[in-house]
Amino acid sequence: MSTTVVPEDEAVRAWLADYVYEKMRTDSLEQVAERLNSAIIARVPELADRDMRRDLAASTRAHIRAMLPGLTSDTVEFAIPEQAHALARTIARRGFELRLLLRVYHVGHEAVLDFLTDAIDQREAPYEVERRVLLRVFERSSKWVGASVELLTDTYMAEREQVFRAALNRRTETVHALLADLDTAGAPVDTEQASIQLGYRLGGQHLAFVLWTDEPGGEIPGEDEAIGLLDRTATRLTTALGATGALTVPSGASGMWAWAALEDTAQAARLAVPGALSRLAEQIDAPVRVAFGVPGGNVEGFRASHREAVAARQVAERASTGGPRVRAYRDVEIAYLAGVDDAAMRGLIARELGPLAARDPHAARLRETLHAYLGSRRSPEATARLIGVHKNTVRYRIQRIEELLGRPIDGHSLALETALACVATYGPDALPD
Numbered sequence: 433m434s435t436t437v438v439p440e441d442e443a444v445r446a447w448l449a450d451y452v453y454e455k456m457r458t459d460s461l462e463q464v465a466e467r468l469n470s471a472i473i474a475r476v477p478e479l480a481d482r483d484m485r486r487d488l489a490a491s492t493r494a495h496i497r498a499m500l501p502g503l504t505s506d507t508v509e510f511a512i513p514e515q516a517h518a519l520a521r522t523i524a525r526r527g528f529e530l531r532l533l534l535r536v537y538h539v540g541h542e543a544v545l546d547f548l549t550d551a552i553d554q555r556e557a558p559y560e561v562e563r564r565v566l567l568r569v570f571e572r573s574s575k576w577v578g579a580s581v582e583l584l585t586d587t588y589m590a591e592r593e594q595v596f597r598a599a600l601n602r603r604t605e606t607v608h609a610l611l612a613d614l615d616t617a618g619a620p621v622d623t624e625q626a627s628i629q630l631g632y633r634l635g636g637q638h639l640a641f642v643l644w645t646d647e648p649g650g651e652i653p654g655e656d657e658a659i660g661l662l663d664r665t666a667t668r669l670t671t672a673l674g675a676t677g678a679l680t681v682p683s684g685a686s687g688m689w690a691w692a693a694l695e696d697t698a699q700a701a702r703l704a705v706p707g708a709l710s711r712l713a714e715q716i717d718a719p720v721r722v723a724f725g726v727p728g729g730n731v732e733g734f735r736a737s738h739r740e741a742v743a744a745r746q747v748a749e750r751a752s753t754g755g756p757r758v759r760a761y762r763d764v765e766i767a768y769l770a771g772v773d774d775a776a777m778r779g780l781i782a783r784e785l786g787p788l789a790a791r792d793p794h795a796a797r798l799r800e801t802l803h804a805y806l807g808s809r810r811s812p813e814a815t816a817r818l819i820g821v822h823k824n825t826v827r828y829r830i831q832r833i834e835e836l837l838g839r840p841i842d843g844h845s846l847a848l849e850t851a852l853a854c855v856a857t858y859g860p861d862a863l864p865d
Contacts, residue, residue, distance in 0.1 A: 471543035483684030640737035700727035767857035
């Protein structure tokens with residue numbers, strides 16, 4: 433769809449060309465997208481969920497890339513990006529009404545106009561240029577939003593109709609009801625009936641995990657391709673776990689929630705041990721990432737394990753890039769709890785590690801040694817095997833660490849281990865500036 437508009441004068445065209453060139457740079461574009469997303473989520477809190485927020489971010493970035501160049505063109509092209517269609521489908525799948533999609537675009541339009549008005553004020557354009565730029569922006573953005581709403585309403589309705597007819601919708605609604613402990617009528621969930629609807633026994637032991645894909649360059653893979661990849665990975669993981677049943681529910685265009693039904697409490701206890709799930713990394717190929725909860729029993733364990741898996745994902749996404757593709761809540765619990773208050777965590781790291789919190793390779797080696805030493809019950813021999821050095825090297829490093837800290841480590845091991853666990857989990861970004 434396109435329309436031709438009357439050409440603007442050269443001053444307006446030049447102002448817009450300079451502005452678009454500046455904002456199309458990756459760093460500036462990301463800042464614009466983040467501001468718009470924050471404004472939308474503040475007024476549409478239903479999108480604050482991690483997967484919904486991610487789909488919104490992809491849609492916003494794509495809209496900006498598509499719309500900004502059109503500000504300098506005499507022909508307005510309304511090519512709605514695929515990421516926007518993906519967001520509309522996710523809204524439908526999550527069971528939200530059409531008015532939520534319309535509210536997203538209404539709020540987004542207001543945020544765009546506020547942002548561009550601020551940009552014009554900051555660049556101090558002459559009054560006549562400013563007036564004509566504002567008129568042009570309002571005209572173009574209004575047409576863009578109108579076309580988006582028209583086309584995406586069709587996308588939403590088609591998906592909504594399909595979802596309503598599919599078993600996926602029933603499964604999704606049942607899972608959300610279980611997690612909220614309320615059905616659509618506001619009554620407690622009938623566990624036996626929910627088990628029948630899901631084809632998954634809720635009375636046993638459960639291990640929850642969440643799957644998602646990386647975002648190379650800020651892009652999300654094709655929706656069908658991503659969901660298929662996540663589903664295949666979930667199947668491999670449940671097979672490797674020896675699960676007696678499995679349940680999966682897409683949580684976004686490139687996210688999935690899953691549960692594995694375990695054989696008994698003995699198997700659940702084995703998988704609850706720190707490090708027990710790290711072996712599953714060989715079942716996961718890029719760009720998939722997975723975060724596990726702790727096994728739990730019955731519906732309460734179904735919910736708790738999912739909450740923990742979501743928390744482990746939060747740690748994984750906050751940590752430095754290049755980290756492990758598997759995160760288990762049991763392995764990152766201390767770092768997660770400490771990281772809830774970022775300022776307090778950084779204060780703990782600075783206070784407990786002191787000179788060891790430096791960002792140079794020497795300090796990193798000493799931190800690695802101390803972390804391994806405390807985790808090996810202060811055994812130089814076990815530490816040496818763990819990090820691949822001689823035991824005398826471990827002894828020398830521990831001595832040097834105590835000299836730098838100005839105190840023996842024995843009386844401060846809990847605080848030290850917490851600080852070291854945070855740095856090991858979140859990477860150098862957790863170190864004080």
